[in-house]
Amino acid sequence: MIQQNDSRYGAAARNRLDATGDPSAEGAYAALETFYYALNHRDAAVLREDWSDHPLAQLNNPLGGILRGGDAIAELYGKIFDGPVRVEVTFGDIVEYLGEGHAVFAGRESGTYTGPDGLAVPLAIRTSRYFRYENGRWRQFHHHGSIDDPGALAAYQQAVSGRRTAG
Incomplete structure (x- = not known):
């Protein structure tokens, strides 16, 4: 099934790990919402x-490049969470592609990142997330995120890494 999803997942997202065992689309929605809970909190x-x-679970995003395996992906997010930058995004404008045992959610993340200086800088990321149902629950297997504006991308990478980027 392909359809537009009018939901938005942001700072108000809930930890719904307990509902990811539902093999229906509701379990996939729970896994998606749980990701945005974890990210924003x-x-x-x-x-x-x-x-x-x-x-072979894979993350392709502006900060990690291409990472494979849940541990490597979690390590990157751990560095972001422990770093000086606070990221808050809301996922919306979603088109969902649902089938038995798999779900893709494609849309836009919009929000801000705030550095140690306290200034909030806008973020706009094209995003897709792929979830699979296996071993009794929905889990994320793939994420792709892209920032269109090269200057905004460089500034975000520099803020999170603390290193100056070429350009």
């Missing part, structure tokens, strides 16, 4: 539980 343990243990 800097909850590394919940984020790790949301991601698959599979060695």
Whole structure:
């Protein structure tokens, strides 16, 4: 089934790990919402539980490049959560692709990142997330995120890493 989803997942997202065992689309929605709970609340343990243990689970995003495996992905998010930058985003404008045992959610993340200086800088990221139902629950297997504006991308990477980027 392909359809538009008018939901938004942001700072008000809930930890719904307990509902990810539902094999229906409701379980996939719970896994998606749980990810945004973990991201916006800097909850590394919940984020790790949301991601698959599979060695080919993959993250492609502006901060991590391409990472494979749940542990490597969780390590990147742990560094972000423990770093000087606070990221808050809301996922919306969602189109969902649902099938038996799999779900893709594609849309836009909008929000801000705030550095040690206290200034909030806008973030706009094209995002897709792929979830699979296996071993009795939904887990995230793939994420792709892109920032269109090269200057905004460089500034975000510099803020999170603390290193100056080439350009």
